[in-house]
Amino acid sequence: MNSQFSKRSAQLAAVILAIFLFMGAGDDARFNKLGHSMMCTCGCGQVLLECNHVGCQSSDKMRNELIAAIDRGDNNDLILQGFVQNYGPTVIAAPTATGFNRVAWVMPFVALALGMAFVVFVVRSWKNKPTPALADGIIVPQGGELDDYKRKARQETDL
């Protein structure tokens, strides 16, 4: 009963989150979002809406085209496709999630996953190593005696 309730709650939370995340944005927000997902083509290397060259032939024209496309009611994909046709694939500020470009997005997380697996493997292998045997005559202090040593060590070295 409990597990079913938890499952349902999680599903509900996921649906609510999805609704919030993918809710349609207003024209200003779309202009802002699309304008920040494209580069200015004047060679300044800046995102379209951050190009600050007064009278920049490229960014002014591109912004006007973007406003016109939004006013026409084109969807985001269509607008971006139009810009790619006009200005080439480098106009998009980040690799698209298609074809080989997917690799760009996936690799950092693959590296993270592999790294995590490696660290866990290293930690486990270290933990499973047998403790080196003590040389003859060495006795490990126990209980109160060990606590005394610990207290002394803390006082003389660090807290």
Add this chain to the structure above:
Amino acid sequence: MSQIGSFALLLALGLSSYSFLAGLLALFGRDAGSLRLGETARRAGIAAFGAVLLAAVVLVTAAFQDDFSLAYIFHHSNRDLPAAYKFAVLWSGQEGSLLFWSLLLGGYGLVLRMRYKTDQRLFAHASVVMAAVQVFFLLLLNFAAHPFAIMEGALPQDGNGLNPLLQYPEMVIHPPMLYLGYVGFTVPFAFALGALIMKYPGERWIQITRRWTMVTWCFLTVGVFLGAHWAYAVLGWGGYWGWDPVENASLMPWLTGTAFLHSVMMQEKRGMLKVWNMWLIFSTFLLSILGTFLTRSGVISSVHAFAQSSIGDWFVVFMALTLATCVFFFVRNKSHLKSEHKLESLVSRESSFLFNNLLLLVACFTVLWGTLFPILSEWVQGHKVTVGPPFFNRVIVPIALLLLLLTAVGPLLAWRKTSLESLKRNFLLPAVGAVSIGIVMIIFGVRPWEDPSYFYATVAAVLSMLVIFTVISEFIRGGRVIAGKGQMNLLAAMAHLWHRNTRRYGGYIVHFGVALVVIGILGSPFNKEVEKEMGYGDKISIGPYTLVCQSYTQDDNPNYGNEWAIINVFRGGRQITTMYPERRFYKSSGQPQTLPRIYPSFKEDFLLVTDLYLVYEGINESTGRPIIKAHLNPMVPWIWTGLIVMVFGTILALVPNAAAVRVAVPARVEPQPVGAGD
């Protein structure tokens, strides 16, 4: 003039080559002859610094004397350039900056060779490695990028002038800081390679290089942040980090250097991660060289890059040789790098360092991957793609947040093993405090569910506060114990606490600074901007501010002409300041430059400070009216405050520990206050 400089460079090459070869030969023997040969190599290395210094002085003097017979001076200076910038001519172009690199390397080498008595054999090995790197740069300077090349044809009357973007006070400091960082990593690299070659027993080489590494890291940190501040204060686009390839190039060695600073503690304390540390410092050095290669080869297009040139091939060969040398000695001597201890628990300081290193390295890999992906894409798909800010922001931010979480939790873990009970005890209050901040943000209108950037900002705020609260709680908890034992007040006890273990508590201050920097960054999703043509008396409203254009004015000096807008700033119906965004026109180069003006609202908003950032963008050619762009950038001043705190923390960490002080011990046994160690 040029002959003296050229001769000095040739002499420096000869001396460095001798220092390398004689030093190398001397390493093979242990007889008196070898010792004498080694001593001559050491002295040649010192003398090489003198020769490079002479070359640098000649170049700067030529800039001050407006000697346009030198091509470098012609291209990077002009008669009316202010004196401070004439000094900066040294590093403003390809050839000069390579000379500057060589000069700094010589300077580091000088200090290393003067301190050789610390451990003569190890220092001799390190000195040979340093000399080898110096030979490479001097070969470049003598044969590929000569700073004393002579102009052909008639002697020009005036030079082209320094790039206007570089004519800003910070630009006199930023490159030297960055270079001190880049070049400085040669020292720990040289010691690491030297220690590997000679199978240096124990971890003393790490202790010897610890301060070098911390100082170098601090220089690189300052360099990176000054670059960001320069971008913010000069470029006029309202941002401070654009994920430009050259910015990325400076970030990569910083990330691996940071990982190294953490993981060496495991080697020092527990004799673990020896192979890892060796490769971390090798990678950091190679990434420093890679950064230099990216800036200079033209392989990546960047607004920062120097002119495209052929010296990229030299760097590729040098990096390949360096990597081959590292691999060779690693394979030959890897048995020397066996770990002395095993990990006892996943919940321990050791494992937190492992994960911290992993995240820093993944962040570094991501930056490298994003920087190089356009080239890879061209190879595979036949066309370049752009990998800009949207990619980096989306991929790096989750990694950075995980790292921030570790920054908060890591210091609470003890070496070897931490009980969950003690972790809970130390972590509960800071966690409650941090989550409360998140709740307050939501109450005051931040909606993390509306946009991913708001979600990340909220999480980053919570985690930053968690770092800050854990740092404060560590100081208070430790301070209380000392105050109880030593009959002193809490503040004095905390100072005493720091002095007993400066690296640990200095490190906490650095973490505090990092949290402030993150707080500064997390304001960016809430930025606002307005652009408007403003005539006299026109108004712009942005956030709580009303901007009224009072006037425009002009001025002129031999170096540039400029125009200012005079903007009165009102808030709550009261004038709080007047701002003067400026636009300059440099005469020699004919290039314009904007100089934004920034008003941080510490007085009005205190902790929730916001920058009002005004740019005078110039005249709209079609209407003839001036354009003003206003940005509101919340929290940005915390980034620069965070830098100051980080530098302060590093300085505190560099102070030697106080000698163990004996205090009167009360009869009862104190409860275990904090995890031991760094």
